[in-house]
Amino acid sequence: MWGTLFLFSGVVNFNDPDPLIWVSLYWTGAGACAAHAFGRLRPRTSWTLALLYLLLGLWVARHGIEQSHLMKGFPQFGLLREEIVRETLGLWLVAGWALAMGAQAYQPADAP
Numbered sequence: 001m002w003g004t005l006f007l008f009s010g011v012v013n014f015n016d017p018d019p020l021i022w023v024s025l026y027w028t029g030a031g032a033c034a035a036h037a038f039g040r041l042r043p044r045t046s047w048t049l050a051l052l053y054l055l056l057g058l059w060v061a062r063h064g065i066e067q068s069h070l071m072k073g074f075p076q077f078g079l080l081r082e083e084i085v086r087e088t089l090g091l092w093l094v095a096g097w098a099l100a101m102g103a104q105a106y107q108p109a110d111a112p
Contacts, residue, residue: 002097003029003033003037006030006033006094010023010026010027011023013026025091029053041101041102042105043103043105046098049095050095053098057092057095060084060088061084
């Protein structure tokens with residue numbers, strides 16, 4: 001389900017001013033979900049992705065605020081009217097799910 005959400009998130013970013021970056025980021029999250037579904041995602045890889053997405057979200061929140069703008073056609077209410085807020089939350093959503101996938105795949109060395 002999350003992989004499908006990340007695929008869709010990539011598709012809706014085709015009209016973004018910098019689509020290659022955002023589509024790649026969301027589709028990387030979708031690829032990680034697919035790898036996890038097939039048992040091919042190692043916990044360390046998942047946790048590394050989570051950390052990278054968390055840090056990237058922090059960087060976007062800090063440095064992208066000057067470039068944020070209101071988007072036509074998007075509901076104009078509260079904080080979500082700012083593109084930078086939606087981008088940051090999207091990155092943190094992928095980070096959170098990567099963390100959850102790593103936790104689920106983790107098998108302690110002494111486990112039977």
